Amino acid sequence: MNTLPHKTVERLSRYRRMLLRYQFMEKPYIFSRDLAAMLKINPVHVRRDLMLLGISGSHSSGYDVVELIGQITQKLECRSGKHACIIGFGHTGRAALEMFATDFTPVKIHAIFDSSLKSVSKTFYDIPCYSMEKIAEVIEEQKITLAVFTEADDNPEAMINLLIALGIKGILNLTPVQLQLPEDVYLEEFDMITSMIKLAYFSGKCPGAGRLKHD
Amino acid sequence: MNTLPHKTVERLSRYRRMLLRYQFMEKPYIFSRDLAAMLKINPVHVRRDLMLLGISGSHSSGYDVVELIGQITQKLECRSGKHACIIGFGHTGRAALEMFATDFTPVKIHAIFDSSLKSVSKTFYDIPCYSMEKIAEVIEEQKITLAVFTEADDNPEAMINLLIALGIKGILNLTPVQLQLPEDVYLEEFDMITSMIKLAYFSGKCPGAGRLKHD
DNA sequence: TAGATTGTTAATCGATTAACAATC
DNA sequence: TAGATTGTTAATCGATTAACAATC
Numbered sequence: 001m002n003t004l005p006h007k008t009v010e011r012l013s014r015y016r017r018m019l020l021r022y023q024f025m026e027k028p029y030i031f032s033r034d035l036a037a038m039l040k041i042n043p044v045h046v047r048r049d050l051m052l053l054g055i056s057g058s059h060s061s062g063y064d065v066v067e068l069i070g071q072i073t074q075k076l077e078c079r080s081g082k083h084a085c086i087i088g089f090g091h092t093g094r095a096a097l098e099m100f101a102t103d104f105t106p107v108k109i110h111a112i113f114d115s116s117l118k119s120v121s122k123t124f125y126d127i128p129c130y131s132m133e134k135i136a137e138v139i140e141e142q143k144i145t146l147a148v149f150t151e152a153d154d155n156p157e158a159m160i161n162l163l164i165a166l167g168i169k170g171i172l173n174l175t176p177v178q179l180q181l182p183e184d185v186y187l188e189e190f191d192m193i194t195s196m197i198k199l200a201y202f203s204g205k206c207p208g209a210g211r212l213k214h215d
Numbered sequence: 216m217n218t219l220p221h222k223t224v225e226r227l228s229r230y231r232r233m234l235l236r237y238q239f240m241e242k243p244y245i246f247s248r249d250l251a252a253m254l255k256i257n258p259v260h261v262r263r264d265l266m267l268l269g270i271s272g273s274h275s276s277g278y279d280v281v282e283l284i285g286q287i288t289q290k291l292e293c294r295s296g297k298h299a300c301i302i303g304f305g306h307t308g309r310a311a312l313e314m315f316a317t318d319f320t321p322v323k324i325h326a327i328f329d330s331s332l333k334s335v336s337k338t339f340y341d342i343p344c345y346s347m348e349k350i351a352e353v354i355e356e357q358k359i360t361l362a363v364f365t366e367a368d369d370n371p372e373a374m375i376n377l378l379i380a381l382g383i384k385g386i387l388n389l390t391p392v393q394l395q396l397p398e399d400v401y402l403e404e405f406d407m408i409t410s411m412i413k414l415a416y417f418s419g420k421c422p423g424a425g426r427l428k429h430d
Numbered sequence: 431t432a433g434a435t436t437g438t439t440a441a442t443c444g445a446t447t448a449a450c451a452a453t454c
Numbered sequence: 455t456a457g458a459t460t461g462t463t464a465a466t467c468g469a470t471t472a473a474c475a476a477t478c
Contacts, residue, residue: 007469009416013409017391031435039393043435044471051437059435059478082415091313095306099407103391107411146414170418172410176232176318178254186418188410192314194228195387195403196322199361200297201224203385203401222445246459258459259447266461274454274459434478441472448465454458 008049009076014039015046016072020104023065031062077106082170083144087159088151089114089129092174096148101125110142115154139166146170152177223264224291229254230261231287235319238280246277292321297385298359302374303366304329304344307389311363316340325357330369354381361385367392 004012018038022030032050036043050056050063055071057063086093089112100109112129114120119129130138138144147168149160152175160179163171170186173179181187219227233253237245247261265271265278270286272278301308304327315324327344329335334344345353353359362383364375367390375394378386385401388394396402 004416005468006413006417009413010409013412014406017408018393033435040395042471045469047436048438048470057436059437059476061478062435076412076416082418084411084415091306091310095310096407098306099391100411103408105408105411107408107415145419146411148411170414172407172414176314178233180255184419186414188414190405190407190410191229192311192387192405193232193318193320193322194225195405196299196315196320196361196363197228197291198221198224199385199387199401199403200299200322201219201291202221203297204360204399220444248459257447260445262460263446263462272460274452274461276454277459436475436477438475439473441470443470444468446465446467449463451460451462453460 004052004075008052011039011041011045011049012053012072012076015049016069016076017104019065019069019072023069028065029058029061029063030065030068032057034062073106082107082146083110083142084146084148085109085111085113085139085142085144086148086150087113087163088149088153089116089119089124090151092150093148094124096150096174097124097127101127107146109148110144111138113138115151135162136166139163139168144168146172148172148174149179150174219267219290223267226254226256226260226264227268227287227291230264231284231291232319234280234284234287238284243280244273244276244278245280245283247272249277288321297322297361298325298357299361299363300324300326300328300354300357300359301363301365302328302378303364303368304331304334304339305366307365308363309339311365311389312339312342316342322361324363325359326353328353330366350377351381354378354383359383361387363387363389364394365389 015035018035032043032046036046053071053075055063055068084107086096086109093112093114097109097112109127112124112127113132113135114129115132120131122129145168147163149171156175156177160181164182164185168185171179171181173187173189176191176193179187230250233250247258251258251261268286268290270278270283299322301311301324308327312324312327324342327339327342328347328350329344330347335346337344360383362378364386371390371392375396379397379400383400386394386396388402388404391406391408394402
């Protein structure tokens, strides 16, 4: 199958999560209209995305929920049955682990790496935490190809270069540090400060705007 | 000034951060080409974004770094001199606070709200943590209009409705819960699981793809 | 049939990039 | 002048939405 558009993959992930919850309700079928309403998007998106996957529904009853979950999972899973690790076990690393441990997700965390001795050699949600020295050994052994990067304190460049040398093919960067990656390493980023600046910029009015005087 | 495009605001935030670091170097001017290289984007983007802000550079020496920082900050600040709070002080809430405390940002956190008694009445990076019961009082008193939402445990709907009733105009949702918001409340979201699924989908090859046999 | 839904194409919209004149 | 850069318009690309035929 051809590569799906970025936005479609994003939505498929959200359909999947929503459908897994919906499954616990009585109804075995769902209309594009209802799934769209739950996600606050246009029903055409749902139908178009499912069309791209080759999934079809019925005019009278909509889409089969169980089949939908299976098909989406399978389509994403081919490429998401990959092993991931978390680099850095501060608040961000812990938040990430918690997220993976409590949400339905086909991507699994196989290792945590941290430089502080406090966490090393323990397990968290059954995931072992290793010292940074073990990184090469464990990534190779566990066939890890994805990394959640949460620690930019001491020499992030060196750490990233090591990850690349070890064959990591995708990095989720949760730090505000700008990473220099080769073409063939895929990068996802979340920059909280930039999100917050957008929030401030686009929400409501400027403080003071539209007022003539008084505080 | 007219409202800037979403992507431009995002990039301006990143220019600003990069320039604040660049400022510590000797050079007082910067070319669009160099700023773009640092951010791994097209130089035309830099020039176009600055054009939208009415900032102009010189053909021979580029843009004045100090002026650039001042102009960008001012343009974003008009709308970002807003007060924010963090809802929930688990790992995600702590990660958020840390980010705001250690990065240069015009948006300031004025309060943390948490339901566990362990953190309440203490301060973290000089920001006070209140119990959830104080939420109405503090949001009003501190004129808070933005919220970082990190806690979806008990009844997120009720919490969100309370925030809206209290006049919150922008929410950064860091939980995987789908929020139902009125039109006039701006929403930013980060869904880590979806980011990770994209990472898995778009990075490298499918495991096994392209190989004929052998593990 | 009438009403609602799916499946698909065409039109629109926003963002990116190519192209190039103007300037130093 | 020659070479490099800025500033700006036009072309391209991807994503969204409008429109509608086909189907139950």
